[in-house]
Amino acid sequence: MFEALSDRFDGIFTRLRSRGRLSERDIDEVAREIRIALLEADVNVAVVKSFIARVKERAQGAEVAKSLSPAQQVIKIVHEELVTTLGGATGKLTMSPKPPTVVMLAGLQGSGKTTAAGKLARLLHSDGGRVLLVGADLQRPAAVEQLRVLGERVGVPVYSEGRDPVKVVKGALREADRLDATVVIVDTAGRLQIDADLMDELRRVGKAAQPHDSLLVVDAMTGQEAVSVAEAFDDAVGLDGVILTKIDGDARGGAALSVKEVVGKPILFAGTGEKLEDFEPFHPDRMASRILGMGDVLTLIEKAEEAFDREEVEEAEAKLRKGELTLEDFLQQMRQVRKMGPLQSLVGMLPGMPKELRDAEVDEGELGKVEAIICSMTPDERRQPSLINGSRRLRIARGSGTTTQDVNALLKQFKMVQQMMRQVARGKRPQLPLPGR
Amino acid sequence: MSNVLVLVGIFVLAAFLIVLGLGLSRRAQRQGPAEDRPDATGIASTTPATRARPRLRDRLAKTRATLAGPLQALRIRGRVDGETWDDLEEALLLADVGVATTGRLLDELRANALQLAASEPAQVIELLKAQLVAELDGDTDRSLTRADAGPTVWMFVGVNGVGKTTAIAKLAQREAGDGHTVVLAAADTFRAAAAEQLAHWGDRVGAAVVRGQEGADPGSVVFDAISAAQARGADLVLVDTAGRVHTKVNLMNELEKLRRVAERGPGVLTEVLLVIDATTGQNGLAQARQFADAVDVTGVVLTKLDGSAKGGIVLAIEAELGIPVKVVGVGESADDVVPFDPVEFVDALFA
Structure with a gap:
């Protein structure tokens, strides 16, 4: 949805940039997109109206037009306005001076x-x-x-x-x-x-x-x-x-x-x-x-803090920087991620996830399979998957109750993750290889 | 700060795990339309009972009288203009019909109005109603099916707090009144005192209640209930399941298992009814999609329609997923469960 909203905004603002100023029509168009987004989120029609009016007023100000990425700027305004509207102190009851x-x-x-x-x-x-x-x-x-x-x-x-x-x-x-x-x-x-x-x-x-x-x-x-x-x-x-x-x-x-x-x-x-x-x-x-x-990154980070051990995180960080990630780490991280809750809800909290990914149903049983495969490898194999030859593959498949195809698939996927992690280590935003359906 | 960075890296990793090997959904071939399901297992549609039943219209009359409909002002205006369309849109949105469905309906309506040269708002409103009724009416089968032999099993599913237990109690009373022998399966072994709630109702309506310990395996409760129904010669088993949020994979898996148990017993599972609260907004569609995916929902029970909520989301559920509304709950007493009637529902939508 966020993607969709920002995509829609991008369309509007590309035209805008060449002119450098927000016309009334541009703002109306933006307002319409915000309206749809809010209505789809079940905000009441009347509330949407007054909310949009406030956002419009702010969006007309110079802060948007001068910005390098007006789309992001408008989203920021909407977000801020939402926070303000929803806002106030949190989690405190009014306590009576005289109990109860x-x-x-x-x-x-x-x-x-x-x-x-x-x-x-x-x-x-x-x-x-x-x-x-x-x-x-x-x-x-x-x-x-x-x-x-x-x-x-x-x-x-x-x-x-x-x-x-x-x-x-x-x-x-x-x-x-x-x-x-x-x-x-x-x-x-x-x-x-x-x-x-x-x-x-x-x-x-x-x-x-x-x-x-x-x-x-x-x-x-x-x-x-x-x-x-x-x-x-x-x-x-x-x-x-x-x-x-x-x-x-x-x-x-x-x-x-x-x-x-x-x-x-x-x-x-x-x-x-x-x-x-x-x-x-x-x-x-x-x-x-x-x-x-x-997405809800904050909740995600909170959950992660609960599930992850600080030392482990630091270790992972070091490995990540060097671009060395073994199947052993992979297994460990997978277990930790799973501790945080059903993967599906975690993915839902990730901002900017492609829709296909967010809507994908995660088969948790499939994760168990991956775990079984890795657990059936020797420590050497986990550190150096290139060791795995035909007969080792067969042994791993038998040991984990899977097929050699499953083992192959996992190794291939792991390779891709490794590459991805190297990109991350080099500070690039990794490209998500979306599988074909 | 760097810790956060790493965490983000790990999340990306989690995402990869999901994308790469762990597979996009295995939406099994189970996605076919509801019609081509159990058929062969000896299920026959019963004729609607002849006993006079309360109608949706009567039940809603009270509500309607107290509310000035959003279209009152529109109706008395002289001509169709931009404002007319805005008002219509607002009325549909306020009824929780949703942005997409509203847009589609109004596009069709515009074309119709143009073709029929409808020039007065009242005409356009009638056109919209006719359009909605036509969409809901079709040849949708809204009857609750029963087995030819062996106890019929109806299973009720839904998110927390939609009124599953109450809906079951009302249906039990109605069915018992029609001469059926009803057994209630208290398979909500999770919520505190859920079984007690059902037991109270069982006493009131004269239906046997089969229950397990709190935290017991709901599958065993279902199996026991169906076996008990078979042994006693009861012909209808209503299964109450624990409310569950449709995004929780393990709970949905549990429900799938429950369905399989219900199918394997001596009874015949003919209906899996998704209970939806009329106050539910756009999330209702997501609920229907997930539950349909997990347990092949055969129909919707729309509850709490006696409030001012219109339950417009069922329009989207029917249009997009082809799951018909079969029963409507409109109040607290056992009489307050009525068959769904498209004309009355549409009337109430703009009441």
């Missing part, structure tokens, strides 16, 4: 409130908070059970006594006093923003809870509806922030922008996976890149 701080989660059905409650509890609990989880979702069957299981896993108490959510909340506040809890997290039932009765109930729950943080939980896959959802919930309980869930998929997450624009309060946290730890402060810059389809 009450956090209330609200949102549509299936947006991930209960899971977010569990994750938030874990985060605050591990920061030393005394957390009480409150199950005020009495609508969905087994919602309270789900919360209890999560509470047990995190190691925090769960309160849900009473048949009416308002009573549950009142009881919970007393319980919080008794337990001397510092944080109370209230999980409410999912509701449609147009359901007047349930929105009224939420208002009453809000009144009883007097939350310091009323948080809207929004699914990153939400489409145009995000705006009316945010408006209605903000209207009902006065939102203080947003939790964006399920950003581990490939949704571009334009809903984040829509909601932020409407609510005007920060997006505090993002749910990034199925596990309780998969919950992090929201990063506006990363989300901006994602909405524009620019």
Whole structure:
């Protein structure tokens, strides 16, 4: 998408360069491309309009026309504007000076409130908070059970006594006093923003809870509806922030922008996976890149830092500089890269990856095969693949349960990677040899 | 700084690994259209039940009355001009139809309007509706198929939080009301209390629920449920699977396995239904593509259409992937599951 966007821009700006100045028509054309990009990312139509207006104003300024690469410049402006719009401090709840701080989660059905409650509890609990989880979702069957299981896993108490959510909340506040809890997290039932009765109930729950943080939980896959959802919930309980869930998929997450624009309060946290730890402060810059389809290098680097050992990295660096890369290193790096998560999602985070590559399905089983082949080689063979002759090849194939063709293919590919790495070492941008289909 | 450089080098390497040997997708030959699948295994389409069922229109009436449609203003304007087209575009985009599909629809509409010399906005709107209905209608088979012999198995898949369990409960109630004996397979062994949620529903609607331990192998639950259905002479098994984000390879592999298990048991798997939340935006298409790739989805269940969300993404799903919407969920009670009706859906799109 980023490629596509910058390609489109390039077309517009090549014509432009000969004239040296942005005409109104040029800007309109650019604006149209940005509009398409944002709409494809599910940013609300109305929000796109106001956003484009802001970008247009900035793009008309001299900073673009004088730039050597106006296309990049405009993308930069769009990106910056996105970051500003999404921005604000990240990952901080408003804490009450007098405990307990009450956090209330609200949102549509299936947006991930209960899971977010569990994750938030874990985060605050591990920061030393005394957390009480409150199950005020009495609508969905087994919602309270789900919360209890999560509470047990995190190691925090769960309160849900009473048949009416308002009573549950009142009881919970007393319980919080008794337990001397510092944080109370209230999980409410999912509701449609147009359901007047349930929105009224939420208002009453809000009144009883007097939350310091009323948080809207929004699914990153939400489409145009995000705006009316945010408006209605903000209207009902006065939102203080947003939790964006399920950003581990490939949704571009334009809903984040829509909601932020409407609510005007920060997006505090993002749910990034199925596990309780998969919950992090929201990063506006990363989300901006994602909405524009620019990849997510920062997350990638973070993941890499977790998975890689510093010494190993330095060693790899030295080898890389000399252009010496053995199958041994190859194996090691492959294992480390795999530790970072499914390859497919990693590739998705790489900026500027060709579309074919990003859409390619990675067969993880195939990686296991490569591993098996390398493991069936002797250390000498791994260091010096040219040693491998016919009979060694046969032995390796047998040892790894593959065929000699597989072994050959791997050796050939490895050679290419080596060449590529030499290019990198020489400071050239390597050319990606895209295989034919 | 240099560390970062190396990391980037290694990422490039990772990319190479992927490109070079590890192969672009092995999108197997499984990509053929859904029609030429199981056929030969004794599956017959049942005639739609005769019992009067709630209709989409009735269910949506409440929603529609509360919302001023985006096209109201347009309808009363005198002539078709640039603004008309902008408004139409906006209406489609707001319904989550998507940029590409909207563009295509409007191009066709322009040609049609020109040909028919439609000069009033109201006429153009009607043309657009007719065009949409024609596109959805075709000769699409939207019935849920059943096996001739042995328990029929319907499997429900989708991302997290779209309403799989609730949709299953509603369908179970409907089918039980139609005289079928239903067994529910709680194969979502991942989410905390997912099986309890299904068990609650099972009690309510009078369907047996087969479940395993939390964290148990979902395949064994599916197999047990189908065997139990066979033993008890039940004729319908509804399989609830764990929600999964479609980009997670291992989870999608697990689903593939689950499908194979469902096929191997004594029952006959006739439907793999992808549950899509009406509030879903453009990602719905990616979801449909990945799930179809993994488990040969036979139809879509569109949930939460009782909100103000229009679920326009299913237009793209039908057009691009040929997967028909078969069932619509419109509320919290068991009556709130209705067959998909193109005319009513299109009406609601602009309501």
